[in-house]
Amino acid sequence: MKKWKVGVIGATGMVGQRFVTLLDGHPWFEPVCLLASARSAGKKYPEAVGEKWAMSSPIPEYAKDIVVLDAEADAERLVGKVDFVFCAVNMKKDETKALEEKYAKLEIPVVSNNSAHRATKDVPMIIPEINADHLSVIAAQRKRLGTKRGFIAVKSNCSLQSYVPLLHPLLSFGVKSAAVCTYQAISGAGKTFETMPEIVDNVIPYIGGEEEKSEVEPLKIWGKAEGDGIMNATAPVITAQCLRVPVSDGHTAAVFVSFEKKPTKEEILSAWANYAGEPQKLGLPSAPKQFIHYFEEDNRPQPKLDRMTERGMAVCAGRLREDTLFDYKFIGFSHNTLRGAAGGAVLLAELLAAKGYFD
Numbered sequence: 001m002k003k004w005k006v007g008v009i010g011a012t013g014m015v016g017q018r019f020v021t022l023l024d025g026h027p028w029f030e031p032v033c034l035l036a037s038a039r040s041a042g043k044k045y046p047e048a049v050g051e052k053w054a055m056s057s058p059i060p061e062y063a064k065d066i067v068v069l070d071a072e073a074d075a076e077r078l079v080g081k082v083d084f085v086f087c088a089v090n091m092k093k094d095e096t097k098a099l100e101e102k103y104a105k106l107e108i109p110v111v112s113n114n115s116a117h118r119a120t121k122d123v124p125m126i127i128p129e130i131n132a133d134h135l136s137v138i139a140a141q142r143k144r145l146g147t148k149r150g151f152i153a154v155k156s157n158c159s160l161q162s163y164v165p166l167l168h169p170l171l172s173f174g175v176k177s178a179a180v181c182t183y184q185a186i187s188g189a190g191k192t193f194e195t196m197p198e199i200v201d202n203v204i205p206y207i208g209g210e211e212e213k214s215e216v217e218p219l220k221i222w223g224k225a226e227g228d229g230i231m232n233a234t235a236p237v238i239t240a241q242c243l244r245v246p247v248s249d250g251h252t253a254a255v256f257v258s259f260e261k262k263p264t265k266e267e268i269l270s271a272w273a274n275y276a277g278e279p280q281k282l283g284l285p286s287a288p289k290q291f292i293h294y295f296e297e298d299n300r301p302q303p304k305l306d307r308m309t310e311r312g313m314a315v316c317a318g319r320l321r322e323d324t325l326f327d328y329k330f331i332g333f334s335h336n337t338l339r340g341a342a343g344g345a346v347l348l349a350e351l352l353a354a355k356g357y358f359d
């Protein structure tokens with residue numbers, strides 16, 4: 001089978017390292033270029049990433065001899081060498097937007113983890129199990145950019161992946177409103193316990209910009225693809241509080257939800273158990289077999305025990321019960337750098353490849 005050649009922009013970062021690891025031996029994708037800032041350019045990957053390597057497995061063999069390129073200055077060198085790029089960079093919003101558009105206009109599709117283009121109307125923001133149909137707006141984006149194959153597709157913020165996939169199968173009961181409190185891991189800030197010692201024995205009740213993203217982004221995910229872009233949904237109303245907690249990987253969400261037509265507990269459990277999206281139907285290589293895993297035990301899901309459920313790509317739930325203010329409450333959980341970042345982006349790229357967007 002043909003393999004698509006891939007570049008990773010931001011390869012030395014926390015999410016970039018996940019890409020480098022996940023792409024090792026990937027059945028469809030062959031990583032051939034690694035890119036970062038001018039600080040890393042010209043160095044072999046192990047030297048460029050240095051002490052920042054935070055994965056539990058060593059740097060893959062294929063990456064050891066790759067010389068890191070400058071994502072801004074060397075963009076043209078990728079033309080003809082790669083079929084698409086992943087992008088996860090720590091740059092200002094306008095710089096990130098410009099960088100991603102530069103690659104798209106070079107006819108190199110961009111699968112992005114960055115937030116810069118999430119609100120752009122004709123850029124699809126995809127959770128592959130939920131809104132694969134939004135890929136249709138790529139045609140309008142290509143028209144705007146004046147490209148034949150170049151485009152940008154993004155994934156949503158990592159916090160959402162712990163509750164939106166659990167609310168989605170319940171939309172048929174008329175989800176009216178949801179209150180969410182997230183307990184987010186430090187890898188979500190690109191940190192480890194060594195680089196974020198202030199989090200040990202502590203909780204930090206503020207993550208810049210996160211609550212707004214957690215409330216607004218679901219409405220684009222649940223929006224409608226029409227004409228020149230996505231028309232955002234206007235309901236359900238979501239209110240969120242986001243806290244940073246001393247956990248290495250895995251975001252937990254405490255969720256409260258009210259419905260137009262209150263379902264029984266059994267109906268909710270059945271909706272979760274039976275939910276499957278395009279990745280499951282297409283049998284994409286990174287897709288979890290079972291998207292939602294419900295734990296009956298009162299003390300699950302836990303980051304330490306459950307973050308690697310289905311290679312970190314499943315969404316976990318537990319403690320579903322009736323509430324005094326809302327109809328129900330439950331706990332959601334997902335791995336923030338796998339399902340919530342690099343793994344979700346690899347799954348999105350597999351969906352794009354399967355649907356012919358890289359041809």
Ligand SMILES: NC(=O)c1ccc[n+]([C@@H]2O[C@H](COP(=O)([O-])OP(=O)(O)OC[C@H]3O[C@@H](n4cnc5c(N)ncnc54)[C@H](OP(=O)(O)O)[C@@H]3O)[C@@H](O)[C@H]2O)c1
Binds near residue numbers: 191341
């Ligand atoms: N961590 C998560 O769980 C998570 C989840 C979802 C989304 N995201 C998003 O993913 C992106 C990356 O996050 P991260 O946690 O991986 O950040 P990070 O660990 O700080 O890594 C940032 C990367 O960006 C590169 N970079 C910085 N300035 C650059 C420039 N001018 N040109 C090219 N590359 C540049 C860095 O290269 P150097 O090493 O050369 O400086 C590094 O590779 C962010 O937009 C973040 O919001 C992160």
